[in-house]
Amino acid sequence: xxxxxxxPITKIVxxxxxxxxxxxxxxxxxxxxHQINPxxxxxxxxxxxxxxxxxxxxxxxxxxxxxxxxYRECWLWEDLGATYGRLFLGLASGVILSLVVGLAMGxxxxxxxxxxxxxxxxxxxxxxxxxxxxxxxxGTDIELFVALIALGIFPTLAxxxxxxxxxxxxxxxxxxxxxxxxxxxxxxxxxxxxxxxPRIIENIRLQIGPAMVxxxxxxxxxxxxxxxYRLRIQSRLLNMNxxxxxxxxxxxxxxxxxxxxxxxxxxxSPWFGE
Amino acid sequence: MPPSFPLALEVQHVxxxxxxxxxxxxxxxxxxxxxxxxVVGPSGCGKSTLLRAILGTHPPRKGEILAHGRxxxxxxxxxxxxxxxxxxxxxLTARENVAFGLMLDQTSLPQRLLTPxxxxxxxxxxxxxxxxxxxxxxxxxASQRYPHEMSGGMRQRVAIAQALVMEPQILLLDExxxxxxxxxxxxxxxxxxxxxxxxxxxxxxxxQPPFTILIVTHELNEAIYVSNRVLGLSQYHGGGAxxxxxxxDKQAPVFSAADDRDFAPFFAQKEELRxxxxxxxxxxxxxxxxxxWKNRLAESKQGSS
Numbered sequence: 001x002x003x004x005x006x007x008p009i010t011k012i013v014x015x016x017x018x019x020x021x022x023x024x025x026x027x028x029x030x031x032x033x034h035q036i037n038p039x040x041x042x043x044x045x046x047x048x049x050x051x052x053x054x055x056x057x058x059x060x061x062x063x064x065x066x067x068x069x070x071y072r073e074c075w076l077w078e079d080l081g082a083t084y085g086r087l088f089l090g091l092a093s094g095v096i097l098s099l100v101v102g103l104a105m106g107x108x109x110x111x112x113x114x115x116x117x118x119x120x121x122x123x124x125x126x127x128x129x130x131x132x133x134x135x136x137x138x139g140t141d142i143e144l145f146v147a148l149i150a151l152g153i154f155p156t157l158a159x160x161x162x163x164x165x166x167x168x169x170x171x172x173x174x175x176x177x178x179x180x181x182x183x184x185x186x187x188x189x190x191x192x193x194x195x196x197x198p199r200i201i202e203n204i205r206l207q208i209g210p211a212m213v214x215x216x217x218x219x220x221x222x223x224x225x226x227x228x229y230r231l232r233i234q235s236r237l238l239n240m241n242x243x244x245x246x247x248x249x250x251x252x253x254x255x256x257x258x259x260x261x262x263x264x265x266x267x268x269s270p271w272f273g274e
Numbered sequence: 275m276p277p278s279f280p281l282a283l284e285v286q287h288v289x290x291x292x293x294x295x296x297x298x299x300x301x302x303x304x305x306x307x308x309x310x311x312x313v314v315g316p317s318g319c320g321k322s323t324l325l326r327a328i329l330g331t332h333p334p335r336k337g338e339i340l341a342h343g344r345x346x347x348x349x350x351x352x353x354x355x356x357x358x359x360x361x362x363x364x365x366l367t368a369r370e371n372v373a374f375g376l377m378l379d380q381t382s383l384p385q386r387l388l389t390p391x392x393x394x395x396x397x398x399x400x401x402x403x404x405x406x407x408x409x410x411x412x413x414x415x416a417s418q419r420y421p422h423e424m425s426g427g428m429r430q431r432v433a434i435a436q437a438l439v440m441e442p443q444i445l446l447l448d449e450x451x452x453x454x455x456x457x458x459x460x461x462x463x464x465x466x467x468x469x470x471x472x473x474x475x476x477x478x479x480x481x482q483p484p485f486t487i488l489i490v491t492h493e494l495n496e497a498i499y500v501s502n503r504v505l506g507l508s509q510y511h512g513g514g515a516x517x518x519x520x521x522x523d524k525q526a527p528v529f530s531a532a533d534d535r536d537f538a539p540f541f542a543q544k545e546e547l548r549x550x551x552x553x554x555x556x557x558x559x560x561x562x563x564x565x566x567w568k569n570r571l572a573e574s575k576q577g578s579s
Contacts, residue, residue, distance in 0.1 A: 175349050176355055178349035179351060179437075180374060180378045180440060181379030181380075183382065183383065190378070194363070195365055271422065
């Protein structure tokens with residue numbers, strides 16, 4: 001039956017079954033490949049993954065004596081710090097910029113008229129195509145990655161916030177706030193922002209994927225530390241035991257951010273429902 | 275204590291038009307404190323335009339509107355509003371919705387952000403006051419519910435409490451019960467009658483009546499039942515080409531919330547309203563149906579002197 005509901009237990013069992021199917025299919029493929037070529041590294045087996053993990057977490061010999069803090073010099077720690085540091089800074093800058101401009105556009109028609117043409121134009125240019133421009137302006141330091149992510153998500157996110165501020169809040173709700181004694185700032189903060197907050201969080205969730213694409217692409221080309229760089233080097237060497245581990249880490253952290261933002265939306269806007 | 279201004283609302287020779295379309299034509303109206311006034315009229319006659327002009331969101335092209343002596347050019351806390359739809363803030367619970375106006379009116383955004391230690395005790399007081407108003411409209415048990423968790427009737431009760439807690443000089447109700455079922459309509463109509471009874475009690479104590487309400491409705495029975503004065507706004511008059519004006523203005527019988535609902539006594543007034551307001555053929559002079567309160571007040575002053 002179409003849209004027939006299922007029990008929570010069935011849902012969990014089916015979810016686990018899909019993961020088990022993926023692992024089983026991979027194990028079978030890997031096994032077959034290693035029967036043909038025991039040294040194959042394109043579909044690594046468990047012991048190769050163990051080697052890959054060891055390589056990722058190996059501390060350079062000169063630093064071993066420094067104890068726990070020396071782990072900061074292993075590939076995994078360095079790449080995690082570099083990539084997610086860039087991602088957070090870029091996302092935070094992009095979200096703040098989009099919030100200010102999007103809300104101002106949704107509330108004030110002169111600002112809307114001023115920003116709509118450039119935003120519509122820049123939204124059509126793929127941010128990775130702008131890499132050369134950012135490279136010329138910001139060099140290859142962290143500013144490049146922050147600008148790439150922030151300005152990459154800005155046109156889409158600002159337009160989404162602007163549309164929500166303009167269309168999701170009825171003029172009745174705004175007029176009524178004035179009859180209750182609100183100032184202009186209170187209408188923006190206590191009515192419009194509160195009303196569209198769940199939509200803002202949803203749109204930030206949607207922008208994490210594109211932000212990650214921009215970042216990995218830039219790291220692939222322009223840096224010597226980070227997930228993008230490591231994936232490029234290791235895939236060139238066909239060290240898929242490292243590549244797959246990085247892909248899993250990217251998937252898990254992406255899922256974690258998504259879950260955290262969903263949680264934030266439920267906590268901050270319980271009225272919005274699922 | 276007598277009010278510092280005699281009239282809750284004064285509309286003085288108001289005209290409004292959209293391009294070549296003339297909507298309101300020389301509307302003059304006085305509403306003293308404590309009246310519950312119903313406005314009826316044919317569809318498209320300009321009831322909403324008049325309401326928006328009084329609210330201040332769409333000031334009239336010509337003429338003036340004063341709420342408690344203050345010129346209305348933008349929405350202010352002097353004039354409250356309850357709409358048929360979108361009456362509540364979805365992101366606030368019932369008690370937060372009612373306390374919302376108290377927060378906006380009594381504190382500023384910088385105050386709340388920069389001195390939260392002063393704001394929180396005030397907030398507790400606001401929520402307590404909101405609970406009292408929710409009790410008044412019979413929703414004491416629903417204070418923690420969000421609007422989407424309430425029925426249409428409950429939402430409108432909260433919206434009325436939200437507006438009344440501000441003690442506006444006049445409260446506008448824009449077809450507030452239009453989307454409700456018959457039983458819920460009756461409950462809310464009786465709630466308005468109770469407010470009128472509170473006005474009467476205040477008057478008998480020599481105090482200013484607390485509730486002045488202007489209700490726009492399509493339902494003639496409702497108009498006569500809940501109000502003590504009925505206004506008819508219509509384009510069907512001698513100067514109809516120039517827009518709608520008030521063609522009917524008479525007192526309505528006052529009912530008690532405890533009385534049985536019996537619409538039989540309304541029959542004669544309903545027929546009179548139909549003829550004066552809704553009949554396109556009736557283009558005679560409407561003076562016999564209209565009693566401007568300004569004249570009545572002047573007469574009463576002369577009488578007393």
